[in-house]
Amino acid sequence: METIISMETKQVNSLCDFPVFKTQNDLTLCSFLSSKKQIDLKKGEILFLEKEQYKGVYFICSGLLKIYHTKSKKHEFILGLGQKWDIIGIDSIISNNPYPHSVKVVSDAKAYFLSPDEMLELFGTNTDLRFGFLKEVCSNIKKIENRITSIVNKRIKGQLAEILLVSSDCENNYAASVKLSIQDISKLIGTTQNYIYKIISDFTENKLIKIENKKIKIINSSELSVIANGLE
Amino acid sequence: METIISMETKQVNSLCDFPVFKTQNDLTLCSFLSSKKQIDLKKGEILFLEKEQYKGVYFICSGLLKIYHTKSKKHEFILGLGQKWDIIGIDSIISNNPYPHSVKVVSDAKAYFLSPDEMLELFGTNTDLRFGFLKEVCSNIKKIENRITSIVNKRIKGQLAEILLVSSDCENNYAASVKLSIQDISKLIGTTQNYIYKIISDFTENKLIKIENKKIKIINSSELSVIANGLE
DNA sequence: TTGAAACAATGACATGAGTCATGTATGAAA
């Protein structure tokens, strides 16, 4: 069960902290990376829209973003989430194509931004770094292949159970629904908001979860896990 | 509507013919590529299984392959099809990871095979070539992102209509079902064989298609197109 | 303070999709 929403607490202090840069001993490179400043990304802000010309790569330090396709104004589907340590926009830079999806800030975030020239400079001069970026791109393939298989094989109830489990705060069993609205959860799974309410109502009736202060608290995580794995 | 099954007729005579190699003027490289021989891939042959250690990259010249995940022996899901001009296995070589999916030959095929050493040699010495392979990986990401969005937004009936349309032989309007069995179509869409039969039965009753010599002939492609686009 | 609009949530009903059982056809083995 892959983590959808990260619970990591280590703070990002420098672009150097990103795993992709960890192997570097090049002092000029480290100096350049250390000089970059984090930018603020406000909730609701759109980083870029699908088919827009690429304008750089974002290295996410904190907060939450959604990566989505829009079939029409009515039908938005969330392909994935962007959070700490994620790197957004590499594939467009590499392939010299417009962005293949849109990205929007779900909760206030911080990130480093590198322009196309800066990226190509990094990309061109350093073999280890190049392979690091390429591994990042390739791991995206595996991740989304796993996601499509999961969507096809699981009932919507199972997908919701999984989201609630992996995003729960282990200490208090509160699902991070404050980070992801019911509307966004429905778009992440690819169903309707009404149906998500229905399933949440069922889960509440069956005493798997309960609603406290508009938050979802998990009270039977083992049963939710059975549902998430499609084994009931 | 992206083509699922290629109808291209140009024959592949050399590894040089692949678009990714088209920009090359390096005589040593061309000589090496020209020396490679095609290998035969028999129907039913498995190129590799998910989680297997990578052993090379296949450049498909003819025939049809399926790229799939297996949840269990009972649940196989086809992530995509491999056919002429497709390159299979790049991401594992680049990321130095086992194969993230399995690949099986659906109808007799031919391909060029390059070992990891040969690939790394190509990859390491030539900037244009490197970018060409990376573009290939990035276009795979875009393709499967589009696929996942399509699956989530379309009814199964719409997906079947689309498969029948794009795989049809334009001259005779025969859907290439001889290339893809009903069983494999159901695995490509992610549904049951029985439900595919049901929809085909409905299409036949509504005079959109008809069965001739165990082949599906399209007789109302405009109506099928409406269904494929989810506009009925 | 009030009223309109937007959002949250529920219920009734309709449709899409899956499962199981059954019958027929085909091919391989005895």
Place this chain on the structure above:
DNA sequence: TTTCATACATGACTCATGTCATTGTTTCAA
């Protein structure tokens, strides 16, 4: 030639999911 296993195809039934209408709550502007 017969028998058995597998594949093909259909029908009945059940469950999952979506749509529409409705009610209640919250927010914001006048």
